Amino acid sequence: MNPVNVGLLGLGTVGGGTFNVLNRNAEEIVRRAGRGIQITQAAARAYDPAALPGIESIDVTDDAFAVVDNPDIDIIIELIGGYEPARELVLKAIANGKHVVTANKALIAMHGNEIFAAAQQKGVMVAFEAAVAGGIPIIKALREGLAANKIEWLAGIINGTGNFILTEMRDKGRDFVDVLNEAQRLGYAEADPTFDIEGVDAAHKLTILASIAFGVPLQFDKVYTEGISHITREDVGYAADFGYRIKHLGLTRRTARGIELRVHPTLIPERRLIANVDGVMNAVLVKADAVGPTLYYGAGAGSEPTASAVVADVIDVVRTLTADPENRVPHLAFQPHALSDVPILPMDDVVTAYYLRLLATDKPGVLSDVTTILGKRGISIEAILQKEPAAGVAEVPIIILTHSVQERQMNDAIRQIEALTSIHGTVTRIRLEHLDCD
């Protein structure tokens, strides 16, 4: 059988990795796919030929639209990233009857509903395993491996750069900016690294995971998103005193009132496996009704780990080229007509536990004022710790861990606590999840 012709858009970190993995493992890939897979044309503005052995034998253009319009190409791999022109290119490829493989989480989270509808209409596939958690086959696991289950919740460390920064700060006391620069050098960070630090990248990925887990349309605009830039070394240390680690989690949970969809720094018990996922590694913990908890772990960013997922998608597409489009695995795991309109919960309605850090005047009655405010709102305290004041400072840090409470109640309590004359500055609040799997 003739090889399948592929057009590659982008020869950067992931594009280069994809080119090299496809070439290096060509023999194994033919044995798996049943057909050869060859990149015949690529689009890139700049690339390093020395890092891409064999690149001289294919046509490289700087016009990505020429690749999507090339009638000899069957599959487009989009590795340009960002919203535009990626959206336009992907829709054009679909209109031209080509299958698409993409690693672009921003594109899928923001425009996936439109893209999948277009693909459905044309009977082509859009595969996006590499969009979430780099090399971990989490899309396949959720969409196929767990298809028998009702998924209850999932929690993931789904941004490698953020996890790398938090880990280096904790273990080596390194400076935030210094670690971020290294992540950029290693090709982990987004073109705009605030997407990593402020949680936007994780929110893109969580949007995709939630849709596949619960069968709801993609709703990026409804994700509560909080970054890690306000996390201090003190918070990391106090959390450790209580037996917790701070991780930047994406969390989605089905509740009776709707779906929680949130990205924020989170204290998790240090004995949980996921609390020990360090560096650029990602992990997703899925709680489902039949199988119970399952944990997926691996490299969440980087050239060849991400290429691993891209190439696996290409092989999947090649294997199903002759299959009836109606019988393929649906893009969002559930049949398009069976997607549910269950609402996404506003953050005020979410129920979670909290870590609070406040700076108080060291005098009698202060703690009782604070605990009265919490108690009046039905907020129960799990643990409390007053630290020694720093040398020459009159105020003392107080750390409180609470049991679960609705966010609205906690917001109200924090407002009241900050209004006390004995409390200085703002209250630091970090959410806390036990991730119980019983």
Ligand code: HSE
């Ligand atoms: N910037 C992303 C990360 C790349 O750090 O996880 C992989 O999506």
